[in-house]
Amino acid sequence: xxxxxxxxxxxxxxxNVGSFGASxxxxxxxxxxxxxxGAPECGDVMQLQIRVGDDGLIEDAKFxxxxxxxxxxxxxxxxxxxxxxxxxxxxxIKNTRIVEELSLPPVKIHCSVLAEDSIRTAIEDYxxxxxxxxxxxxxxxx
Amino acid sequence: xxxxxxxxxxxxxxTDPRVVEAMLPFFTETYGNSASRNHAFGWAxxxxxxxxxxxxxxxxxxxxxxxxxxxxxxxxxxxxxxGAAQMYAKAPMGEQGRGHIITCIIEHKAVLDPCKRLERExxxxxxxxxxSDGIVTADLVRAAMxxxxxxVTIMWANNEIGTINDIPSIGAVCREHGAVFHTDATxxxxxxxxxxxxxxxxxxxxxGHKIYGxxxxxxxxxxxxxxxVRLQAQIDGGGHERGMRSGTLNVPGIVxxxxxxxxxxxxxxxxRERLLALRLKLENGLKGLMxxxxxxxxxxxxxxxxxxxxxxxxxxxSLMMGIKDIACSSGSACTxxxxxxxxxxxxxxxxDELAHSxxxxxxxxxxxxxxxxxxxxxxxxxVEHLRALSPLYDLHNEGIDITKIEWQSH
Numbered sequence: 001x002x003x004x005x006x007x008x009x010x011x012x013x014x015x016n017v018g019s020f021g022a023s024x025x026x027x028x029x030x031x032x033x034x035x036x037x038g039a040p041e042c043g044d045v046m047q048l049q050i051r052v053g054d055d056g057l058i059e060d061a062k063f064x065x066x067x068x069x070x071x072x073x074x075x076x077x078x079x080x081x082x083x084x085x086x087x088x089x090x091x092x093i094k095n096t097r098i099v100e101e102l103s104l105p106p107v108k109i110h111c112s113v114l115a116e117d118s119i120r121t122a123i124e125d126y127x128x129x130x131x132x133x134x135x136x137x138x139x140x141x142x
Numbered sequence: 143x144x145x146x147x148x149x150x151x152x153x154x155x156x157t158d159p160r161v162v163e164a165m166l167p168f169f170t171e172t173y174g175n176s177a178s179r180n181h182a183f184g185w186a187x188x189x190x191x192x193x194x195x196x197x198x199x200x201x202x203x204x205x206x207x208x209x210x211x212x213x214x215x216x217x218x219x220x221x222x223x224x225g226a227a228q229m230y231a232k233a234p235m236g237e238q239g240r241g242h243i244i245t246c247i248i249e250h251k252a253v254l255d256p257c258k259r260l261e262r263e264x265x266x267x268x269x270x271x272x273x274s275d276g277i278v279t280a281d282l283v284r285a286a287m288x289x290x291x292x293x294v295t296i297m298w299a300n301n302e303i304g305t306i307n308d309i310p311s312i313g314a315v316c317r318e319h320g321a322v323f324h325t326d327a328t329x330x331x332x333x334x335x336x337x338x339x340x341x342x343x344x345x346x347x348x349x350g351h352k353i354y355g356x357x358x359x360x361x362x363x364x365x366x367x368x369x370x371v372r373l374q375a376q377i378d379g380g381g382h383e384r385g386m387r388s389g390t391l392n393v394p395g396i397v398x399x400x401x402x403x404x405x406x407x408x409x410x411x412x413x414r415e416r417l418l419a420l421r422l423k424l425e426n427g428l429k430g431l432m433x434x435x436x437x438x439x440x441x442x443x444x445x446x447x448x449x450x451x452x453x454x455x456x457x458x459x460s461l462m463m464g465i466k467d468i469a470c471s472s473g474s475a476c477t478x479x480x481x482x483x484x485x486x487x488x489x490x491x492x493x494d495e496l497a498h499s500x501x502x503x504x505x506x507x508x509x510x511x512x513x514x515x516x517x518x519x520x521x522x523x524x525v526e527h528l529r530a531l532s533p534l535y536d537l538h539n540e541g542i543d544i545t546k547i548e549w550q551s552h
Contacts, residue, residue, distance in 0.1 A: 003463065011463055017531055022540055039549030040534060041494030043457050043483065047533035064533035068459040072531060 003069055004103035010073035015080050018062040019049050033126025035118040043067060044111065046075045048118040050082065050090075052126055058082050058090055063118075070108040074098050074115035087123045146467045147513045151352075151506030152301055152329060152448050153471060157398070158354040158507070164401035165356065168394040176391045177382060187393045194400025201403040202346065203337035204363050210383045211396055214360035215328040216252040217376075218347030221362055221387060222324040223256040223295055225373030226345065227265055230292040230322060240264040241292040244321075246278050247271055248489040249297050253326050257295070266290075274491045275440035276303050280311035291321045298330035298346075302486040302502055303439035304448035306330070313342025322371055328352055329445060332406035333414065338363055344371045350395065354507055355402030359395035362387075417505050418446035420514050424503065425449055427518035432525055434538070436496060438487060447505040450487075452496040453521075455535040455544075456528040458483075461501060464524025468517050471502040493545060 003011070019026070026032045032051050038044040044067035051060045061079040065072045077098055082090040095112035098104070104112055127133035148156070168190055176191045178184025195206040212218045223243075231240040245257050247269045254269075261267045268286045272278050278296050294316045299306045309325055316323035324345035330336065331346070332353035338346060344365045351357035364386065365371045379388030429435045434454030453461065458472035483497035503517065529535040534544050 008463075011460070014531060019536070023537070023542075024540075036533065040498065040544060041483075041549070043459075043494075043498040045533055045549070064531055064536065066455060066532045066534045067457050069463045071457075072460060 006077075006102050007069050007073040007104075010076040010102075011069045014063075014072060014076040016060075016062050016076065016083070017064065019047070019064060020051055020060075020062060030129045031126075033122040033124070033129070035121030035123075035125060037117045037121055038067070038114050040066065044071045044114055046071065046114050046118045048075065048078065048122045050087075050122045050126060052087060056086050058085055058087065067111065067114075068108070070102065070104055071111040071114060073102050074104075074111045075118060077101060078115040078119055082119060087126065090119055091123060093119060143510070143512050143516065146469050147516060149468055149470045149503045149505060149509070149513070149517060151509075152304075152502065152504035154351045154357065155354045155506050156508060157351075157356055158402060158405060160405060161355050161398045161401045165394045165398040168397050172393075174393075176393055177380065187391075190393055190397045191391055194396045194403075197400035197404040197407075198361050201336065201407045202331060202363060203339055205366065207384075208338075208363055208366050210362045210364055210386050211391055211399075212360040212362055212387055213358055213392075214351070215326065215347045215349035216360075217387075218349070218360045218362035219250070219252045219295075219324075219326050220256050221373060221376050222345040222347060222364075223253065223293065224260065224376055225386070226293050226322045226324065226371065227260050228374035229372050231265070232290055232292065233264065235263065238264045239266075239290070242266045242268065242288045242290045244268045244270065244283060244286050244291060244294045244296075246296055248276060248300055248302075248486045249295070250301055250326055250328070253295055253297065270296075271489065272305075275443075276300060276305035276438070276486075276490050277440050277443060278307045278312070280308055280315050283312050284315045287315070287319045287321070291319060293322045293324065295324040295326070298325045298327040299334075299445050300439070300486065301329050302484060303450040303490070304329070304445035304504075305439040306334075306443045306445065309343065310341045313344075316344070317342055329448070332403065333410070333445060333447065335410065338365070344369075345373075350399040350402055353402045353406050356395045356398040359392055359399045361399065413507065414446050417509070420505050420509055420511060421446060421449055423511070424505075424514050424517060425451065427514070428521060431518070431522045438490065438492065438500060447509075448502065449504075450500055450502045452487075452492070452500040453525045454496060454499060455532045455538055456499050456525050458499055458501065460528055461499070461521075461524055464527055465517075465520050468503075468520060470504070472500065 020032050035048045047064045049062045050058050053059045063075040063079050065075045095116040098112035172186045174183025174187040176187040195209045198209050199206045233240045257267045270282050313323050322344050327346045327348050331348040346363040349360040382388050436452045438450040462472050487497035
């Protein structure tokens with residue numbers, strides 16, 4: 001399969017790789033939201049962490065990804081796009097924009113869906129920690 | 143060393159220039175139809191085909207009349223399996239209980255799909271499950287035998303992991319029970335010593351392009367004596383190949399197939415040792431540089447030139463992307479929409495995360511030590527790059543067993 005230049009660039013030079021600490025450390029941190037989506041048996045696991053400032057803006061974002069090149073590129077791109085946005089603005093990012101930006105072929109659309117899910121899951125985690133989310137609002141990743 | 147390097151010889155091989163040399167006159171000079179019995183062009187073509195039949199038979203310890211030319215191993219498998227099942231069926235078409243067939247879950251699709259078709263046509267099929275080492279033993283076959291077992295089809299060596307089944311013992315069990323025994327030997331013949339008499343084989347498929355010969359030509363060995371095996375033809379027409387496979391013969395291809403067989407026979411011993419040394423260097427080199435590197439399949443009973451290695455916490459397709467100068471295969475089928483990892487690796491009971499993380503590297507006649515060194519270095523770099531990105535590797539390093547986590551799968 002031929003990858004777009006942008007996918008190859010994100011693969012070779014992924015942006016914002018890392019985390020704000022081990023999973024046990026960030027669990028209690030109220031300024032950090034964590035989203036882990038996907039499953040090893042499906043060949044994709046994305047982990048997105050966001051750090052939110054007092055002003056409600058996403059100050060920093062870090063990702064890790066087990067998956068194909070398109071999955072890595074989708075999560076790398078997601079971190080670039082959400083940095084500096086408010087959590088509600090970040091929720092507006094749709095997978096179709098990721099598909100367009102990276103020229104993903106149809107068989108790779110699920111990678112962009114996973115990236116969108118990771119943003120939503122990380123923000124839900126942040127909101128829950130800060131009492132901004134009703135448990136009834138919580139939507140499980142599908 | 144030229145890049146990219148080729149380590150996908152289990153998919154296909156470079157045609158040996160000596161083979162091409164042997165084929166060329168049969169395109170432009172000796173271009174007759176080998177079935178033309180009444181002129182010199184036909185006789186010359188037939189002589190080329192006969193010589194190839196002898197070369198092919200010699201490689202496997204058979205007689206030349208026991209070789210049937212086909213378009214490749216897929217066709218040979220179809221002819222052997224459907225042809226034998228239909229010939230030895232216990233009830234006519236349209237009825238159930240037509241007979242029992244034994245095969246294995248990690249066979250090639252060219253064996254599994256004909257078996258599935260026969261199942262729909264009233265035959266019973268048992269799909270044996272090898273252990274985690276990927277080996278089908280004679281005991282497994284014996285335990286599955288029934289009074290109405292008419293056919294057993296078990297591959298000699300597996301195309302994805304290179305494991306070698308105990309074909310002589312399986313053949314002996316089949317003979318004891320009076321069942322016809324077919325083996326798909328596509329990955330075996332030409333690489334390893336083969337003797338259909340000693341090894342108790344009744345039907346055997348192999349192809350030209352896996353043994354440094356041309357594509358589009360294959361052979362089926364069909365036993366003629368003790369016992370004589372009969373087949374229902376699958377392609378009807380002019381009655382070529384003693385009625386078992388009609389169609390004008392691909393004379394240049396067959397001549398190339400024969401030449402390829404002869405070269406394999408002559409060079410097998412030294413080539414086996416050379417390739418085994420290279421493969422061990424490759425496997426040990428990779429295992430020595432990284433943790434959680436698993437060679438799949440039985441530790442010793444494997445082909446000398448093929449290895450299937452899982453690199454934990456790294457996804458196969460992204461690994462392939464990182465080693466673009468190495469032509470090889472991934473065990474992950476993530477390139478299709480199914481997201482299914484290899485059914486062969488899953489058949490061994492390998493965890494999905496490892497099945498998604500494997501490479502099949504297969505060496506060949508032109509593989510060099512320099513290429514192996516290059517492969518070790520570039521695979522190591524790509525795995526390190528991807529593990530730095532892998533949330534699963536972090537969890538592993540934190541001492542968390544990723545198989546115990548409840549993932550939100552899609």
